[in-house]
Amino acid sequence: MKSWFILPARQFFVLVFSLLAVPPMIAAEDEWAAAQQAARARDYELAVNKTTELIGAGQKNPAMFYDRGRWNFRLGRIRDSLADFDRFTVERPELASRLWERGITCYYAGKFADGSKQFEQYQTYYSNDVENAVWRYLCQARIEGREKARQAMLPIKFDKRIPMMEVYDLFRGKAKPEGVLKRLEAISAGGKEAREPRFNGHFYLALYHDSEGDLVKARRHLDEAVKQYKAGHYMWAVAKQHQRHLRKRAEQARGARPAP
Numbered sequence: 001m002k003s004w005f006i007l008p009a010r011q012f013f014v015l016v017f018s019l020l021a022v023p024p025m026i027a028a029e030d031e032w033a034a035a036q037q038a039a040r041a042r043d044y045e046l047a048v049n050k051t052t053e054l055i056g057a058g059q060k061n062p063a064m065f066y067d068r069g070r071w072n073f074r075l076g077r078i079r080d081s082l083a084d085f086d087r088f089t090v091e092r093p094e095l096a097s098r099l100w101e102r103g104i105t106c107y108y109a110g111k112f113a114d115g116s117k118q119f120e121q122y123q124t125y126y127s128n129d130v131e132n133a134v135w136r137y138l139c140q141a142r143i144e145g146r147e148k149a150r151q152a153m154l155p156i157k158f159d160k161r162i163p164m165m166e167v168y169d170l171f172r173g174k175a176k177p178e179g180v181l182k183r184l185e186a187i188s189a190g191g192k193e194a195r196e197p198r199f200n201g202h203f204y205l206a207l208y209h210d211s212e213g214d215l216v217k218a219r220r221h222l223d224e225a226v227k228q229y230k231a232g233h234y235m236w237a238v239a240k241q242h243q244r245h246l247r248k249r250a251e252q253a254r255g256a257r258p259a260p
Contacts, residue, residue: 028054028057028059031050031053031054032050032051032054032059032061032064034050035047035050035051035054035067036067038050039067039071042232044071044072044074044075045075047067047068047071048068048071048072048075051064051067051068051071052068055068062087062088062091062092065084065085065087065088065091066084066085066088066099068080068084069081069082069083069084069085069088069101069102069105070101070234072084073101073104073105073237073238073241074237074240076241076244078105078108078109078241079109081105082102082105082106082109082111085099085101085102085105086102089102096121097121097122097124097125098122098125099118099122100118100119100122100129100131100132100135101234102118103115103116103118103119103122103132103135103136103139104135104238106118106139107135107138107139108241108245112139112140112142112143113139113143115135115136115139116136116139116140116143119132119133119135119136119139119154120136120154123136123154127154127155127156127157128156128157128158128159129156129159130156130159130161130164130165130167130168131164131204131235132154133153133154133155133156133168133171134167134168134171134204134207136153136154137149137150137153137154137171137211138207138211140152141211146211146212150171150172150173153168153171153172156168161196161197161200162183162184162187162197162200162201163180163183163184163197163200163201164200166179166180166183166201167180167200167201167204167205167208170204170205170208171204171208177205177208177209177217180201180204180205181201181205183201184197184198184201184202195229195231196229196231198225198228198229199225199229199231199235199236199239200235202221202222202224202225202228202229203221203222203225203235203238203239203242205217205221206218206219206220206221206222206225206239206242207242209221210242210246215246215250218246219246222239222242222243222246223243225239226239226240226243
């Protein structure tokens with residue numbers, strides 16, 4: 001057996017440097033796995049910090065920007081979330097049309113034109129998503145008013161999720177909030193299958209009432225969605241962000257009032 005330390009000098013150094021190069025690569029993979037694990041444990045602060053360290057060390061995986069954008073959103077860091085999603089679209093432009101999360105971040109960043117454009121792009125990827133049509137409406141309503149936004153809503157043929165077609169008709173001005181509630185009442189009282197429809201129903205009723213200026217009803221439905229149907233999915237995090245959004249608006253309104 002030939003001992004590796006009596007190899008010719010050139011082969012010796014190639015072998016040594018290749019061995020030295022392995023640990024950093026393995027360490028990066030381990031750190032990325034640890035960031036993913038932290039996110040699964042809902043420790044988004046740790047997940048963001050580990051990912052930021054990896055990016056700072058020169059890691060080039062575009063998925064890191066996408067995931068960090070989602071985690072920053074969950075932490076309420078809207079600017080950071082948008083910066084990450086924007087970087088991801090630069091790195092992977094062929095996937096830009098699928099990034100509905102970026103559209104929602106744009107809405108909370110006050111970049112309504114960018115959000116509207118993002119949802120229009122997503123429509124070319126998947127055209128039967130009522131949520132996409134609603135969020136595009138919410139952006140457009142902030143730009144040109146509710147009536148014009150309603151007239152220009154993205155067309156949806158059929159979204160099979162309960163009660164999304166009722167939600168669609170509500171935002172189109174073709175139905176009342178009672179129609180959504182009636183559809184929810186038709187769902188069997190218990191069972192895991194009922195939680196998602198009820199979350200969606202109450203969350204989108206909250207967004208509707210908010211867009212119509214009725215903050216009392218908006219908060220009531222939002223609290224119902226967040227507290228009664230707590231979940232780990234991304235849209236529940238969006239509902240939590242909307243709670244922060246309403247609180248911030250209320251604080252701004254109080255600060256704008258003239259002193260008695």
